[in-house]
Amino acid sequence: MPDQSAPFDGAGTAPGGISLERALFDGGLMAAAFDADGRMLMQTPALADRLGGALAAQPAALAMDSSCLRRATPRLDEERNPAGVFLVQRLPSLRGGTALVYRVYLEVTSRSRAEDDVLVSRELFRSILDIADDAVVSIDERQHIILFNQGAERIFGYRATEVLGQPLDMLLPRLAQARHQDHVAGFRASPVHARPMGERGGIFGRRKDGSVFPAEASISRVMVCGTVTFTAILRDVTRAREAEEAIRALNADLEHRALQLENANRELEAFSYSVSHDLRQPLRSIDGFSQVLIEDHASQLDQTARDALGRIRAASQRMSQLIDDILDLSRLTRGDLHRGPVDLSDMARAVVADLARGQPGRAAVTTVDIEPGLRDEADPHLVRVVLANLLGNAWKYTGRKDRAHIAFAAEEGEDGRRIYVVRDDGAGFDMAYADKLFGAFQRLHGVAEFPGNGVGLATVQRIIHKHGGEVWAVGQPDCGATVRFTLH
Amino acid sequence: MTLKPILLVEDNPDDEELTLRALRKNNIQNEVVIARDGPQALEHLFGADGAVGVGPAVVLLDLKLPKLDGIEVLRRIRADHRTRLTPVVILTSSREEQDLIAGYELGANSYIRKPVDFVQFSEAVRHLGLYWLIINEPPPV
Incomplete structure (x- = not known):
């Protein structure tokens, strides 16, 4: 952006034929354009907001001397006045002739600037506090509550007005109150200014309805105007704890199942091993002794008997093949996959x-x-x-x-x-x-x-x-x- | 020349009978010493009092045995200097990978799965006798 505060003394037309509107409205500045007779052609919304109709109503101001403008415009409030007017651009007016574009600056006193800063930082502080999901609770040295943000209202269920000035104990489970006081006292004496709470085991808060919830918190100590305040930033971790618990349960279940699966696999392996060794042996006897009959007692066997023995042998061999097939099939599911x-x-x-x-x-x-x-x-x-x-x-x-x-x-x-x-x-x-x-x-x-x-x-x-x-x-x-x- | 015996380590009487029959049918004349469990097998090999008898020409070793299983028997055979070179043929029902690996890792000379078909089984015993008793040169005593 060119330095628009430098007076423009060029030939009168805007470079590249920039339109008056565009030149004026660019950037949201406070500026106004006047014709050669001192009539206001237009002003930017920012200027109109600030000065209202003051300029348009005061053609006398249009000598565009800054002191004149200052006199011409009404005081806006105690601290703010137009502080300066600078000619920044001469442009061909839409109505013919030349338009003079002025930029208007406000004077701000140093007192109002400081107050502004305070206002701004207070505003910033409040909005940060209020958008925080966490509870922010400050207590004074006597452990009375002096700050209670919206997050705290949501988490504890109290309105800020109900707790401000009250002892902190109302936010703590009864059993934890004494311990907490010790904690704060210990922290007061410690050299660190901020630290997480509840490093050794969880900490808990108590809601307005009396219910107790698990929390994570950090505490900080700040000296304000010679008195010590403590601020805790605290988060309700009920859901996180529940989720952790659920994950733990799922993991335990998973481990249990993995163990079961492992056992089942081991049993299957033992079963296959036993099938492999033991199921075939009787078949060998059936087949072998059928063959003994065929070889040693052929003369006593008629065709039907020999045929029956042949079938017995064929069946036992077929069963042996089936056993092998089952074992192969089960081996396939047991082995690892090597891609x-x-x-x-x-x-x-x-x-x-x-x-x-x-x-x-x-x-x-x-x-x-x-x-x-x-x-x-x-x-x-x-x-x-x-x-x-x-x-x-x-x-x-x-x-x-x-x-x-x-x-x-x-x-x-x-x-x-x-x-x-x-x-x-x-x-x-x-x-x-x-x-x-x-x-x-x-x-x-x-x-x-x-x-x-x-x-x-x-x-x-x-x-x-x-x-x-x-x-x-x-x-x-x-x-x-x-x-x-x-x-x- | 006296033939060295065959040590048949087999707990199942049917299999014992069928193996003996197959040996007979194939005219294998060697004496067959039978051990029906692991400790008996070791006793035959090392003697009850630790004295060494005549080493067998070949040990036919079943794997699933009462008391000490065949793999353990094989381990002890290979661990003892008197028997570490003795030919051992695993003759068993299973062809489970774990058995094959363990058998060969412990130094089995051969691994034969008994076929259910007796004709095939007899043929396998014939080959086995031919190879270990005739073709193969035994280790020096």
């Missing part, structure tokens, strides 16, 4: 190659489309199990066709997540049973139709959930199945 870079396209290609190698006599002419370059962060070992199961299923359920098509690709979901898709045009399934698809030991096809034990998709689901992803499937009988999954 690392995975190229799912490469992995899918390797899985399909394994499938083709494992079944050289496969009848179906199978086309497998694998989208290249599908990289992600996941547990490589577990993702391999997922792909082996999903592509293995696609392979299995297209086995009865002449021509089969299997695809592995990715698409983008609505939320931007990448969704992997394994699609085949094989036996498919009825959506009515879709909810059974991912259950352990659930099968939608007879073993004679398609072999399997029903843990494949359950395993897939566990792995996907362990990654924080989802897996779902759609299908139609004889038209194929599509399984989609995410890894995050």
